[in-house]
Amino acid sequence: MKNSLSSIAILLSSFLLGCGERSKSPAAAITNYTYTNKLEKYHLFDPACQSHSRFTELGRFSIYQWNDYFVAKTYGDFKGFTSSTRLSSQNISNIIHSESGKYDVEGNYYIGSGALGLPLKICNTAADLGQKSIETVALATAYAVEKSHAFYSATTHLKLDPIVLNILPTYHIIDGTNARYFANNASFSPLFKELTMYPQSQRAAAAGEVAMWEMPMVGAHEFGHYVFSQHFPSAYSKRKNYRTTFWQEPKARTGGYANIMNKSLVGNRVVNNELIIDALSEGFADLYGFYTQNEKARGLAGSRCFHRTRSVKSSTFYNGDLKTLDSRTLNLFLSNNIASLKVEHCADPDYQEIHSIGAIIAYGVNELWSQTTSSAHEKAKLLVQWLDKLEEEFSSFQNNPPRIFFNVVVDLAIKLVRVGSFSDNQCSVIKEVFPDFNNENSYCLI
Ligand SMILES: [Zn+2]
Numbered sequence: 001m002k003n004s005l006s007s008i009a010i011l012l013s014s015f016l017l018g019c020g021e022r023s024k025s026p027a028a029a030i031t032n033y034t035y036t037n038k039l040e041k042y043h044l045f046d047p048a049c050q051s052h053s054r055f056t057e058l059g060r061f062s063i064y065q066w067n068d069y070f071v072a073k074t075y076g077d078f079k080g081f082t083s084s085t086r087l088s089s090q091n092i093s094n095i096i097h098s099e100s101g102k103y104d105v106e107g108n109y110y111i112g113s114g115a116l117g118l119p120l121k122i123c124n125t126a127a128d129l130g131q132k133s134i135e136t137v138a139l140a141t142a143y144a145v146e147k148s149h150a151f152y153s154a155t156t157h158l159k160l161d162p163i164v165l166n167i168l169p170t171y172h173i174i175d176g177t178n179a180r181y182f183a184n185n186a187s188f189s190p191l192f193k194e195l196t197m198y199p200q201s202q203r204a205a206a207a208g209e210v211a212m213w214e215m216p217m218v219g220a221h222e223f224g225h226y227v228f229s230q231h232f233p234s235a236y237s238k239r240k241n242y243r244t245t246f247w248q249e250p251k252a253r254t255g256g257y258a259n260i261m262n263k264s265l266v267g268n269r270v271v272n273n274e275l276i277i278d279a280l281s282e283g284f285a286d287l288y289g290f291y292t293q294n295e296k297a298r299g300l301a302g303s304r305c306f307h308r309t310r311s312v313k314s315s316t317f318y319n320g321d322l323k324t325l326d327s328r329t330l331n332l333f334l335s336n337n338i339a340s341l342k343v344e345h346c347a348d349p350d351y352q353e354i355h356s357i358g359a360i361i362a363y364g365v366n367e368l369w370s371q372t373t374s375s376a377h378e379k380a381k382l383l384v385q386w387l388d389k390l391e392e393e394f395s396s397f398q399n400n401p402p403r404i405f406f407n408v409v410v411d412l413a414i415k416l417v418r419v420g421s422f423s424d425n426q427c428s429v430i431k432e433v434f435p436d437f438n439n440e441n442s443y444c445l446i
Helices: 026-032 038-042 134-155 202-206 216-231 273-292 327-333 354-370 376-397 402-415 424-433
Strands: 060-066 071-077 092-097 101-103 109-111 163-167 171-175 178-181 186-189 194-197
Touching: 060 134, 071 134, 092 134, 134 163, 134 194, 134 216, 134 273, 134 376, 186 216, 194 216, 216 273, 216 376, 273 354, 273 376, 273 402, 327 354, 354 376, 354 402, 354 424, 376 402
Parallel strands: 092 163, 101 171, 163 194
Antiparallel strands: 060 071, 101 109, 171 178, 186 194
């Protein structure tokens, strides 16, 4: 009967959002996630786009960004975009909008890759696009991606392929006569190299919440998943269903579409190394996004709970819980039994859920590495080194049981900053955040 307590569909495995709303019944959930009809959104297009004749080269466009106090109109440089009929650049191969995918009642996913989307065009560079227009969403997302890419290029030598941006698609699950929609979220598909920005729900808009695309951290976080998948491809080599890796757990795990909502809320929870990797990917993406953005841009205060729960610098979750992977938290995460749920609000961390565990990893790793360097570039280099080490040594530890696998993964991050023995400050971070993780000699004997 635990499923009757569960609901809602906003936690896909690569998503930034780790604090979804939950309601007592699926019916209520559907109501919560009904949002503006997409036909209304289409009305926001510049009418000039209906004929291609007025398409002009992009220059500087106004976008809207959250800077911890308010959503501010600012300007991004989009001169890198070509003036063809498709918005593209060196780092973004295409910006599309479309209805792009859906699940049927069997849990099968029909993906709409970039090829199915319609290319977004911006025809009148003089137009004020408006805060909620699809063009603004596209440009704000593109701006975050361009900045993330520039940051990546400054810290590594690998060249990344351009990605597709999928803007405000309608994703829905069809369950008999009901449909559920995804909103207030973002995702990245490593297979299609496609970053998706979902619509804002009517509830979130009415509550005055900042939209996902207005927080540059969100696009940067999703870009972090891209970096993760490129430097640590072995993480996905064994997935049975690679096509839908970031969208759907294997159906066998939970017996239906409920699995894509929240792994902790459905039957037959099976903890395996893929779950550890997914939590690691969330922690990595939080860190990468954080290092990519400057102090002003990385704020998450406009969202309901993010600014503590997902802030890399916060030692606590929104509800005051310390971010620590102590034995209680670790046992909950590594348990195949579904914990009795007391999670009613996004303020409460769910320790069986990858974003909560990822947030603890991110906090601990940043605290530890901060004892060595305060430079975001240096820490980003360490992050990539961590992935490269994981990739290099994966075959030697991939078959360990989850608890040991998790230990090895964290151990590699901790050891990256060890010079001789750990300092007292390093030891205090390790004891605070990773008290149950050890290498063969133990990190800090006392
Ligand atoms: Zn994510």
